[in-house]
Amino acid sequence: LLLNREMSEDVSGWRSFASRVDVEDTRASFKDLGFIRLEDFLSPEEVRLVAAHLDRYRAQVIPRLPPGLAFYEDKANPDTIIRLEKMQEHDPFFMELARSAAFNGLVDRLIDEPCVPDNVQWFSKPPGAKPTPPHQDGKYFMHPRAVTLWLALDVADEENGCMYYVPGSHKLGLLEHERTSMLGFSQALAGAYPEDMARREEAQPARPGTLLGHHAHMVHRAGPNSSAARWRPALGLTYWAQAVYGDEQLMRARTEYKHSLATQHQDKL
Numbered sequence: 001l002l003l004n005r006e007m008s009e010d011v012s013g014w015r016s017f018a019s020r021v022d023v024e025d026t027r028a029s030f031k032d033l034g035f036i037r038l039e040d041f042l043s044p045e046e047v048r049l050v051a052a053h054l055d056r057y058r059a060q061v062i063p064r065l066p067p068g069l070a071f072y073e074d075k076a077n078p079d080t081i082i083r084l085e086k087m088q089e090h091d092p093f094f095m096e097l098a099r100s101a102a103f104n105g106l107v108d109r110l111i112d113e114p115c116v117p118d119n120v121q122w123f124s125k126p127p128g129a130k131p132t133p134p135h136q137d138g139k140y141f142m143h144p145r146a147v148t149l150w151l152a153l154d155v156a157d158e159e160n161g162c163m164y165y166v167p168g169s170h171k172l173g174l175l176e177h178e179r180t181s182m183l184g185f186s187q188a189l190a191g192a193y194p195e196d197m198a199r200r201e202e203a204q205p206a207r208p209g210t211l212l213g214h215h216a217h218m219v220h221r222a223g224p225n226s227s228a229a230r231w232r233p234a235l236g237l238t239y240w241a242q243a244v245y246g247d248e249q250l251m252r253a254r255t256e257y258k259h260s261l262a263t264q265h266q267d268k269l
Helices: 002-012 021-035 046-065 093-100 105-109 139-140 195-200 242-246 248-262
Strands: 037-040 071-073 079-086 115-125 134-135 146-154 162-165 177-179 186-188 202-206 209-217 220-222 234-241
Touching: 002 037, 002 071, 021 105, 021 186, 046 079, 046 234, 093 134, 093 234, 105 115, 105 139, 105 146, 105 209, 105 234, 115 146, 115 242, 162 209, 209 242, 234 242
Parallel strands: 134 186
Antiparallel strands: 037 209, 071 079, 079 115, 115 234, 134 220, 146 209, 146 234, 162 202, 162 220, 177 186
């Protein structure tokens, strides 16, 4: 615990997002396109610190997590872990990371209201992994007042499953979705992927330290990992408008939905 606390203090001293990007240009781009792309947002040293804490989390924290927070391709094989949820609630480093000046406050500027960290996630698309279906995060959130930041921890490209965004699709509102059986992505756009979206989508290759971010109504997907040996690790930091938590009906509906998902995928948790 002492080690965790000392390393968290390193994060608290990181430079503010305002010294890393042109905030007004970033905000304008977000309003227009529905996403942001910030190259070299974190330095190599900062990425290495995050990666080191991920290794520690996997070794020390995962074994004592309650059900529903770690997802596996094969539950019997701990090396097949593909996703972690709510890391900030179980480790001080990831809470300090989400609250650090490097990230906290950026989403406030993008959606024009006070926001707080809701989730810190780890995504790891292993070699051979299937594509992530086109979807909008707002379907899971059950509201649009949120942004997901996506931090590349290694090279992500079209071979190993980088992200794809459909510019401007956040202006369409919440589209119809349908349930899927895919672990970790239980919702996808209903029917076939619209041809106009397939034509307009833009691949988002990234190198370690690149930060992507998207509106809750941004249509996005990720390709398959067709590489032979390259995993595609990334950290997700989701920020919600603080006022959303006062909506008791929404909070109850989300609790019920998460319970239904846990029941559906209990063999993978």
